[in-house]
Amino acid sequence: MLDTFFNVEIMKAAWPILLAGLGNTLLLSVTVVPLGLLGGLMLALLARLHSPWVRWPLMAWVDFFRAFPPLVLLILLYAGLPFIGIELGGFGCVAIAFFLNTGAYYGEILRAGIDSVPTGQTEAARSTGLSASQTMAWVVLPQAVRNVLPDLMSNTLEVVKLTALGSVVAMPELLFQARQAQSLTYNPTPIVVAALVYFALLWPLVRLLSRLENRALRAG
Amino acid sequence: MIEAIGLHKHFGALHVLKGVDLRVADRELVFVIGPSGSGKSTLLRCLNRLETPDAGSIVVDGIDLMHRRTDLNAARRRIGMVFQGFNLYPHMTALGNVTLALRKVAGKGRAEAEALGLAALERVGLRDRAGHTPGQLSGGQQQRVAIARAIALEPRVMLFDEPTSALDPELVGSVLAVMRELREDGMTMVVVSHEMGFARAAADRVVFMDHGQIVEQGPPAAIFEAPQEARTQAFIGQIQRH
Numbered sequence: 001m002l003d004t005f006f007n008v009e010i011m012k013a014a015w016p017i018l019l020a021g022l023g024n025t026l027l028l029s030v031t032v033v034p035l036g037l038l039g040g041l042m043l044a045l046l047a048r049l050h051s052p053w054v055r056w057p058l059m060a061w062v063d064f065f066r067a068f069p070p071l072v073l074l075i076l077l078y079a080g081l082p083f084i085g086i087e088l089g090g091f092g093c094v095a096i097a098f099f100l101n102t103g104a105y106y107g108e109i110l111r112a113g114i115d116s117v118p119t120g121q122t123e124a125a126r127s128t129g130l131s132a133s134q135t136m137a138w139v140v141l142p143q144a145v146r147n148v149l150p151d152l153m154s155n156t157l158e159v160v161k162l163t164a165l166g167s168v169v170a171m172p173e174l175l176f177q178a179r180q181a182q183s184l185t186y187n188p189t190p191i192v193v194a195a196l197v198y199f200a201l202l203w204p205l206v207r208l209l210s211r212l213e214n215r216a217l218r219a220g
Numbered sequence: 221m222i223e224a225i226g227l228h229k230h231f232g233a234l235h236v237l238k239g240v241d242l243r244v245a246d247r248e249l250v251f252v253i254g255p256s257g258s259g260k261s262t263l264l265r266c267l268n269r270l271e272t273p274d275a276g277s278i279v280v281d282g283i284d285l286m287h288r289r290t291d292l293n294a295a296r297r298r299i300g301m302v303f304q305g306f307n308l309y310p311h312m313t314a315l316g317n318v319t320l321a322l323r324k325v326a327g328k329g330r331a332e333a334e335a336l337g338l339a340a341l342e343r344v345g346l347r348d349r350a351g352h353t354p355g356q357l358s359g360g361q362q363q364r365v366a367i368a369r370a371i372a373l374e375p376r377v378m379l380f381d382e383p384t385s386a387l388d389p390e391l392v393g394s395v396l397a398v399m400r401e402l403r404e405d406g407m408t409m410v411v412v413s414h415e416m417g418f419a420r421a422a423a424d425r426v427v428f429m430d431h432g433q434i435v436e437q438g439p440p441a442a443i444f445e446a447p448q449e450a451r452t453q454a455f456i457g458q459i460q461r462h
Binding site: 120122129134146 | 270293295297301303307308309310311321324326367373423
């Protein structure tokens with residue numbers, strides 16, 4: 001049993017491979033999360049324009065990418081784009097797929113956050129001469145983010161977990177590397193180690209999230 | 221100082237302002253009273269273009285607020301506003317509330333903005349609360365910080381929209397005291413409020429509005445003791461019973 005799942009020799013041998021995978025997972029996360037946040041912020045700000053020419057396409061966009069499974073989107077980009085002469089590679093495809101998918105989710109969260117800030121805040125800021133964009137940057141957004149912080153973190157957690165999808169398009173992230181090591185050693189130990197690494201990576205975030213949620217519950 | 225002529229405003233089918241003229245002289249304190257829904261707050265909010273009237277002209281301190289090329293942000297620096305609900309920024313300290321526009325609109329550096337901000341807080345008697353967040357202050361203190369936020373920009377006019385309506389009775393006095401000091405310093409003020417005692421003591425003129433129109437106006441004594449119009453009489457009688 002120990003030899004099958006917790007084989008120390010294999011752990012030692014697989015560790016450098018897994019470490020490289022962890023590096024890529026982290027790199028992917030720090031690329032994809034800011035990208036998704038940026039996309040989400042753009043969507044949330046566009047949603048404030050009242051023109052139907054912006055609203056309807058925006059709603060369709062958000063609905064589409066929330067309904068579209070990210071794995072399917074990823075494979076479509078990876079397998080489909082080369083047919084029209086665009087080769088993005090694994091990393092590029094994951095980045096774009098996640099930008100589209102998680103941007104839509106971050107966008108909805110931020111929009112709810114912005115809506116939760118009372119209009120009196122905007123009126124007070126505008127009455128002192130702040131422009132609309134200054135008001136958004138200094139008065140509305142800081143409060144909006146604070147109001148939806150647990151949701152933003154929860155989504156971020158999902159995004160980091162979803163980076164494992166990169167393994168499907170041969171992106172050498174943690175899961176992909178673990179499976180490589182597994183097939184080389186004919187032993188599931190690397191997968192177990194990868195699982196533990198994911199846990200170690202995400203558990204502090206999960207703890208922090210619960211604390212934030214409990215605090216929000218008490219305050220609310 | 222303020223010349224608002226022929227203001228009309230609709231909210232959907234509701235005709236909220238029906239041709240209102242309001243002129244306010246330099247250093248004058250004008251009180252606007254009237255039942256809820258009379259359009260008095262809408263009138264006030266037109267004076268810094270938080271609301272845009274459908275028709276009419278508004279000139280404040282020589283600036284035409286209805287001209288499409290007028291820089292409203294620059295104009296609003298000169299028109300301070302205080303709200304019923306204080307509307308302080310909850311994520312900033314009192315000093316942060318007061319210095320935000322000084323830094324971002326007036327373009328002051330941090331040190332100068334903080335010096336000016338502390339001076340403004342001093343004027344409302346809250347310099348020692350500079351580091352407190354709004355949540356740590358009483359309603360009366362919050363409203364005084366809101367006044368400091370407005371006067372820090374050295375406005376030419378101050379607009380007050382029911383500044384004491386959301387306050388517990390024992391906290392009203394501290395806010396009125398600050399307003400009285402502003403008055404003594406010669407600030408031009410338009411106040412929407414039912415604080416009759418304050419109006420009697422400090423106002424130059426009381427304007428009574430009903431159904432989107434100015435029904436009657438005059439010195440406080442005339443409006444409160446001897447109103448001419450039936451609607452004014454009914455309204456004054458009502459608020460005096462409370």
